[in-house]
Amino acid sequence: MTAKSFHPPVRTLMGPGPSDVNPRVLAAMARPTIGHLDPVFVDMMDEMKGLLQYAFQTENQLTLPVSAPGSAGMEMCFVNLVEPGDTVVVCINGVFGGRMKENVERCGATAVVVEDEWGKPVDPGKLEEALKAHPEAGVVAFVHAETSTGACSDAKALTEIAHRHDCLVIVDSVTGLGGVELRVDDWGIDAIYSGSQKCLSCTPGLSPVSFSERAVARIKGRSHKVQSWFLDLNLVMGYWGSGTKRAYHHTAPINALYALHESLVILQEEGLENAWARHRAHHEALKAGLESMGLNLIVPRDSRLPQLNAVSVPAGVDEAAVRKALLDDYGLEIGAGLGPLAGKVWRIGLMGFGANRKNVLLCLGALENTLAGQGTDVRAGGAVAAAMAVYGA
Numbered sequence: 001m002t003a004k005s006f007h008p009p010v011r012t013l014m015g016p017g018p019s020d021v022n023p024r025v026l027a028a029m030a031r032p033t034i035g036h037l038d039p040v041f042v043d044m045m046d047e048m049k050g051l052l053q054y055a056f057q058t059e060n061q062l063t064l065p066v067s068a069p070g071s072a073g074m075e076m077c078f079v080n081l082v083e084p085g086d087t088v089v090v091c092i093n094g095v096f097g098g099r100m101k102e103n104v105e106r107c108g109a110t111a112v113v114v115e116d117e118w119g120k121p122v123d124p125g126k127l128e129e130a131l132k133a134h135p136e137a138g139v140v141a142f143v144h145a146e147t148s149t150g151a152c153s154d155a156k157a158l159t160e161i162a163h164r165h166d167c168l169v170i171v172d173s174v175t176g177l178g179g180v181e182l183r184v185d186d187w188g189i190d191a192i193y194s195g196s197q198k199c200l201s202c203t204p205g206l207s208p209v210s211f212s213e214r215a216v217a218r219i220k221g222r223s224h225k226v227q228s229w230f231l232d233l234n235l236v237m238g239y240w241g242s243g244t245k246r247a248y249h250h251t252a253p254i255n256a257l258y259a260l261h262e263s264l265v266i267l268q269e270e271g272l273e274n275a276w277a278r279h280r281a282h283h284e285a286l287k288a289g290l291e292s293m294g295l296n297l298i299v300p301r302d303s304r305l306p307q308l309n310a311v312s313v314p315a316g317v318d319e320a321a322v323r324k325a326l327l328d329d330y331g332l333e334i335g336a337g338l339g340p341l342a343g344k345v346w347r348i349g350l351m352g353f354g355a356n357r358k359n360v361l362l363c364l365g366a367l368e369n370t371l372a373g374q375g376t377d378v379r380a381g382g383a384v385a386a387a388m389a390v391y392g393a
C-alpha cells in the first residue's frame with residue numbers, strides 16, 4: 001500500500017474540545033523549527049511565561065506549559081504535591097474529579113471524596129464538613145469547569161475554605177482558562193492546570209500550569225522523590241525556571257509552542273475580560289435558541305459554564321444518530337454525554353475562537369433541522385430568530 005498525504009476535512013468543532021483553531025495559530029505552527037536552546041527560542045519562552053501569567057492572572061514565577069496534554073498537567077500537580085501516606089480531599093461532580101481521585105491513589109495517598117450530583121457545582125458546605133472530619137488532609141482538589149457536565153464551581157470560595165483548614169488546593173481549569181473568570185492570585189489558588197485546546201483555541205497537546213510559592217515550598221520540602229521523572233518539577237524548573245541556565249530536560253515541542261504563543265497573543269489582544277464576556281454573550285444566544293426549540297440545559301442557571309452547554313436529549317430521540325447527521329450533513333461536531341449522562345445529553349462547546357455568531361447560528365439551524373427530520377416534536381423554525389433577538393440588530 002502506498003500511503004498518500006493526509007487531508008482532514010474542514011469541520012466546525014463545537015464539542016468539549018478540541019475547539020476550532022484560529023488560522024493564525026495554525027500558521028504560527030508552520031514557521032521554521034529552531035533549536036529548543038536557541039537564544040531566540042528562549043526569548044520566546046520568557047515572553048510565553050508572561051502571557052500565561054496574564055491568562056491565569058498570576059505573578060507566580062513557576063508558570064509554564066507542560067509538553068503534553070491537560071491530563072499531564074493534572075498528573076504534574078498531583079505527583080509533585082502529594083506524597084505517599086498523605087490525605088487529599090477530592091471533590092467529584094463529574095468525570096474529571098474522578099480522575100483526580102485516581103491520581104491521588106496512584107501517589108500512594110488516601111482520597112477523601114466529597115461527592116456532588118453530576119450537573120451541580122461542588123457544594124462548599126460539604127467540603128467544609130469533610131475538612132472538619134479529616135484534619136489530617138493537606139491538599140484539596142477540585143474541578144473549576146467540569147467539562148463532562150458544564151457546571152462551574154466557585155473556585156474562590158472552595159479555595160478559601162481549604163486554606164482555612166491549612167490545605168493547599170489543586171484546581172483543574174482545563175476548560176475554564178480564557179472562557180470564564182479565573183483569578184489565580186486573587187483567589188489564592190496554589191496549583192492549577194489547563195489545556196491548550198479548549199478556550200485558548202490552540203492545537204491539543206500542551207498544558208499550561210502554575211504553582212504558588214507555597215506550592216513550590218511544599219515541592220522543595222518533599223521527603224520522597226517524585227515518582228515521575230518527566231513530570232518532576234524540581235527537574236523541569238531547570239529548563240523553564242527563571243534565572244536558570246536552561247539546562248536540557250526534554251526537547252520542547254517547538255512548533256506547538258509557537259502555536260500556544262500565538263493563541264496567547266490573540267487572547268491578550270482581545271483582553272481577558274472581553275474574552276469572558278464574549279463567551280457569555282454567545283452562550284446567551286445559544287441558550288435562547290435551544291429553549292425556543294423546547295430543549296433545556298441540565299445545569300442550574302447560576303452555575304452554567306458558557307463554554308460548555310449540556311443539553312437534555314428529548315425523549316425518543318436517538319442522540320448518536322443526531323450527532324452523526326450533524327457531522328455528515330453540516331461538518332459540525334458536538335459532544336456526547338459521559339458516564340451517567342451518556343445517551344442523555346449533548347455537549348455543545350462554545351470555546352475560544354469557536355465562540356462566535358456563525359457557530360451559534362449554524363448549530364441551532366442544523367440541530368433544529370435534524371431534530372425535525374427525526375420526527376420529534378421540537379418546536380422548529382424559531383431557533384435562529386431567538387438567537388438573533390439576543391444579539392440585537
Ligand SMILES: *Cc1c(COP(=O)(O)O)cnc(C)c1O
Pocket residue numbers: 017069070071072074096143145146147148172173174175195204205
Ligand atoms: C479536556 C479536559 C482534561 C484533559 O485534557 P486532555 O488535554 O484531554 O488530556 C482534563 N480536565 C478537564 C476538565 C477537561 O475538560
